[in-house]
Amino acid sequence: MAKFFVNGVQVDFNAAPDTPLLWALRDQLGLTGTKFGCGMALCGACTVHVDQQPVRSCVTPVSAIEGKRVVTIEGISETSQGPTARAVKAAWIDKDVVQCGYCQSGQVMSAVALLQKNKSPSDADIDAAMSGNICRCGTYQRVREAIKSAAASLKKA
């Protein structure tokens, strides 16, 4: 049995220990905000934070996160990263980023992780941090604008 925390709540997980965190979240815990896109760490749709680091949950077995703190799109605004997360989400809405929306939980989680580390990301920084997140709707340009706008609003705050 694996024990870990999801959005601050302790989880005792007793299904197969090789279950990827993605499917534990979606199927066992009912948190469907984290998405499945490739299952091979190629698309970023499943990005969550584990101990504040962005992680591809589709290739992270629950056995590897024993005792760790997982934060998902549903919980990110309520963490110590909340101010960054709220600024990112507000910028996303302001810049009208989403299209189908399916990749956007992952985009938001990657963007929050970037802005936690880097208060004024350059275009190259954004490329480096975000190129693992595929968007088939092609929202990249507005994602870029929204990250810059969130960075600016965080500086003002």
Place this chain on the structure above:
Amino acid sequence: MNVKSISRRRFLESSAALAGGLVISFWLPGGGGRNAFAQAPQPPKISPNAFLRIGKDGSITVVVKHLEFGQGVTTSLPMILCEELECDWAKVRYELAPAGAEYVHTAFGIQLTGGSSSVWNSYDQLRTVGAQARAMLVQAAANQWKAKPADLRAEKGFVIGPGGKRLSYGQLAEAAGKLPVPDKVVLKDPKAFTIIGQPTRRIDSLEKVEGNAKFGLDVQRKNLHTAVVARPPVFGAVVKKLDAEKVKSVPGVTHVVELRDGVAVVGRNFWAAKKGRDALEIEWDLGPNAKLSTADLKAQFAETAKTPGKAAKKADDAEAMKGAAKTILAEYSVPFLAHAPMEPLNCTVEVQADGAEIWVGSQMQGVDQAAAAKMLGLKPEQVKLNTMLAGGGFGRRANPVSDYVVEACEVAKKVKVPVKVVWTREDDIRGGYYRPMYAHRVETGLDAQGKIVAWSHTIVGPSIMAGTPFEAMMVKDGLDPTSTEGVSDTPYDLPNMSVTLHTVNPGVPVLWWRSVGNSHTAFVMETMIDELAAAANQDPVAYRRALLGKHPNVTRVLDLAASKAGWGSPLAKGRARGIAVHESFGSICAQVAEVSLDGNEIRVHKVTAAFDCGLVVNPLTVEAQLQSAIAFGLSGALFGEITFKEGRVEQSNFHDYRVLRMNEMPRVEVFLVPGGERPTGVGEPGTPPVAPAVANALFALTGKRARSLPLATQKWA
């Protein structure tokens, strides 16, 4: 599914017929439960053909008959209705329509999201609904105040009467809902529009950035099982021997069932089902496609193209080519392409006592409902099909044979528990229903001055419509219009143009892919025209203008793109521009791409797009759709390729079926031609021009012509 193929007359006739039959229901909900599968009890009586509900709290719910899969119909369609309703935009919500006869396309006659038609086919319809509702609300207020409707006006969710007295739509909804629907309503003068044409933010953003939006994959039901299916490794293969012994030891697996096309493993959750499938041992009888190979197909298609096919367009003078002083011959090939929507395909089916319920992101709810009913042995009206948000689709969710819906129904029928069939990415990439592979052979004849005197064009490829319910309606004389659109109806004045088509069937399931035939014909036409411009030693823009004399609307868009891109102005060393223009789905898009090479790697820095899509309902979504269409087109142009070897698809996931990423996205600048009277297509027309614009820029940079796609695997440096 091209707008152009539906006559305007028919469009007007059918929309008029429908508008007459509209029913507006003012549903008065106690709560706000909106999700199709919310646990909250559904209201007892909803008129099934309602487009609009007004709550006592003044909330406005617009029922959106088209699938939302990125294109923004959950905002643009409510904008159209609310323009006439005169409500408070901040109170507007959306709900996706289920399968239902009321929600058919006003021109195509079936429930369908495709052909870049959601806005234009809904435009009159939803304005009419909004105006009818407004009239009913005003009438209700008039009745209450014993006033004349003419003395009242509607504004921002209130009816305002003499002396400034006011009643909110919420207060009036119940009484208004009991009034007859007026036959005749006066629509607003477009000059008075306050919503249509305004850049309006999407109303579905919040739920999507919070992770609360419910896609098909997110459906949760009591006792819901998950199935993954082992599908034939070669199209047409059948199970010869199945050994499911090892699957039994996988915890959580509940059923293994053989299907018409493969084997389903059902489990308590995805991971159990997936591990169960991995443990299956299946021996396949590979069937007639066991040797299918892309290299062979390419050679066959090219050979076939050397003979004329069925005539789609005849030259005025069949002998003109013989009189040419010079001919230029070009042979092209484009590959099969997967749609690869971000959300892998899935479908949830629950067989109930007196029918069944389905949850799916579908572009053709009615077709899927009927196909599901057939598989389940039910009548269509016994199948409730709930439309879920879809994580992209690009045509894959509009399959006339409803492949993934029927398959999910087959599983549910066999296992007798609620089941969600989930496709992995590998299943999706290898699952077929691709944009067809095509070959084009184009011979142009020039006179001594280099003027075009003849154009002979042969296309070889599979038919999308063949074998589907659309065939009877759309395929005339063996000619599938989706194979030739964009060539036979070119706006260029090409004397003595002949277009012929060979329809072949290599055994690979095919389907429309964002922009359908235009996805390959624009590449061929626009690189060929560019080549002729170079042969004539003329500027590519000037050369095109001279051939577009009869189409000033196309020239206008071409000119706008050229001027905004600074066509002809100096560029940084190592950069070059290319241009392309293409008309599709009633709209015209011209693009200028600016490229460079880094070693052999193509960098697309910027795309300047000019777009004429008639009347613009929401400029913010139109701009987004252009960015989207360009990113999608570039994915295909640079990387997209499904290939076969020994009958099997060689690609499987995003590492070998590459799609555009953040670092590869050009800066896209969009310029809209103002002043249209009616909306035309938006979602697709931005895709066709990008491949030729980039290919033409590569020519300008390197002197090499692209004759095939994708571009990234060719040698440029």
